[in-house]
Amino acid sequence: xxxxxxxxxxxxxxxxxxxxxxxxxxxxxxxxxxxxxxxxxxxxxxxxxxxxxxxxxxxxxxxxxxxxxxxxxxxxxxxxxxxxxxxxxxxxxxxxxxxxxxxxxxxxxxxxxxxxxxxxxxxxxxxxxxxxxxxxxxxxxxxxxxxxxxxxxxxxxxxxxxxxxxxxx
Numbered sequence: 001x002x003x004x005x006x007x008x009x010x011x012x013x014x015x016x017x018x019x020x021x022x023x024x025x026x027x028x029x030x031x032x033x034x035x036x037x038x039x040x041x042x043x044x045x046x047x048x049x050x051x052x053x054x055x056x057x058x059x060x061x062x063x064x065x066x067x068x069x070x071x072x073x074x075x076x077x078x079x080x081x082x083x084x085x086x087x088x089x090x091x092x093x094x095x096x097x098x099x100x101x102x103x104x105x106x107x108x109x110x111x112x113x114x115x116x117x118x119x120x121x122x123x124x125x126x127x128x129x130x131x132x133x134x135x136x137x138x139x140x141x142x143x144x145x146x147x148x149x150x151x152x153x154x155x156x157x158x159x160x161x162x163x164x165x166x167x168x169x
Contacts, residue, residue, distance in 0.1 A: 036060040036068035036137065038087065038094035038116075045070045045135045047083025047122070054088045060137055069136040071151060080104075080124040085114070085137045085146065096137060096144055097121030111138060111145035 036043045036059075045058040049072045060068035074081060085096040097103065097118025105112055105125045112123055114137070125148050127133060132152075138145040 036062065038091075041087035041089070041091060041094055043068070043085055043087055043094055043096075043137065045072060045083060046086050048078075048081050049074060049083065060085065063136060066139040067136055068139075069134050071132050071134050073131070074125075074127045074133050075130050076127050079126045081127070082122040082124050083135070084118065084122055085135075092117045095119075096146070098123050098146075105146065105148050107148070107150060111147040114144040114146055116144060 043060050044054050045060065046052045046054065050058055058070050058072065060070050063069040087094040093116050095118050096114040096116055098121045099113040099115040101121075103112055103121055103123045105123055107126070107128045114123075115121065123146055125133075127148075127150070129150070131150050134149050134151045136147045136149075138147060
């Protein structure tokens with residue numbers, strides 16, 4: 001097994017252990033390198049693709065300078081997918097919905113500007129085809145934007161694949 005796969009397995013296992021073994025409400029965002037947080041609260045993709053639940057697999061992680069992303073598997077025939085970026089408590093300052101209506105993203109469209117104090121302003125995304133999509137929160141000066149792009153499923157390993165690789169050692 002190459003060192004990149006070993007490092008990926010170790011990172012996923014560490015994140016899983018950090019979240020499942022926590023005995024208090026202290027956020028673990030500061031413990032996970034590259035995670036995005038506001039006021040020490042981790043920010044997640046929350047929407048119809050995950051029943052608006054908070055899950056480590058949907059936590060935003062650093063992609064580029066001022067860009068934080070996560071991935072989700074979508075089916076085109078279930079579109080539109082409504083979503084937001086928010087912390088576990090939907091707190092003001094870290095509850096990102098569209099700034100100006102209509103808040104719609106299509107595959108290949110320009111990013112949508114966000115408000116960090118939204119209430120019910122969900123973004124709607126229309127995927128063209130089934131696949132794995134990359135959801136990104138982009139910070140540009142003091143403004144935030146959302147973008148969604150289809151990604152190559154070959155570059156991503158499922159949890160089952162990660163577990164299988166970890167057992168091979």
